[in-house]
Amino acid sequence: MDIKVAYGDKVKAIRKKQNVSQEKLAELADLDRTYISDIENGKRNVSIETVFKIANALDKPMVSFFEF
Amino acid sequence: MDIKVAYGDKVKAIRKKQNVSQEKLAELADLDRTYISDIENGKRNVSIETVFKIANALDKPMVSFFEF
DNA sequence: ATGTAGACTCTAGTCGACA
DNA sequence: ATGTCGACTAGAGTCTACA
Numbered sequence: 278m279d280i281k282v283a284y285g286d287k288v289k290a291i292r293k294k295q296n297v298s299q300e301k302l303a304e305l306a307d308l309d310r311t312y313i314s315d316i317e318n319g320k321r322n323v324s325i326e327t328v329f330k331i332a333n334a335l336d337k338p339m340v341s342f343f344e345f
Numbered sequence: 346m347d348i349k350v351a352y353g354d355k356v357k358a359i360r361k362k363q364n365v366s367q368e369k370l371a372e373l374a375d376l377d378r379t380y381i382s383d384i385e386n387g388k389r390n391v392s393i394e395t396v397f398k399i400a401n402a403l404d405k406p407m408v409s410f411f412e413f
Numbered sequence: 414a415t416g417t418a419g420a421c422t423c424t425a426g427t428c429g430a431c432a
Numbered sequence: 433a434t435g436t437c438g439a440c441t442a443g444a445g446t447c448t449a450c451a
Contacts, residue, residue: 280397284393299414308445309446311417311418311445311446312445321443322393324424324425325348326349329348339411340408343407343411366433368433376427377427378428379426379428379429380425382435385434390444
């Protein structure tokens with residue numbers, strides 16, 4: 278169980294369900310586009326402030342990203 | 346709403362309920378004792394791998410730390 | 414629109430010491 | 433047993449460029 282991969286999968290799933298591009302998500306969350314790409318591919322160990330930003334950008338509570 | 350403070354408060358509350366010292370938690374989670382202190386005081390922006398380690402050390406699911 | 418690579422800055426996380 | 437300080441190394445997060 279790799280938490281980075283699990284989290285990245287969640288972000289991708291929720292983003293796709295809302296038909297948002299990585300580029301748009303990056304803009305909404307005020308993060309770099311290439312960083313969103315890395316996150317979704319399980320390559321980055323993001324901080325809780327980043328998790329918080331992405332959760333707000335996708336209008337979801339933080340817990341949504343940690344229900345496995 | 347500061348996510349660092351909210352998370353730190355959760356860690357402290359759950360740890361105290363289990364009668365575990367910061368020192369013991371640090372040992373269980375394989376983290377530095379002074380870092381646990383900083384986290385509980387809302388001073389550090391921890392990564393999800395660290396959240397994961399602390400959750401496991403306290404035998405709680407990750408979501409427990411993000412229910413506000 | 415996405416993945417990756419490289420170079421960069423700032424901070425996460427460690428550690429020793431003292432209150 | 434906890435808080436804080438200072439110095440350190442590893443890695444978070446940015447940005448440009450190319451496929």
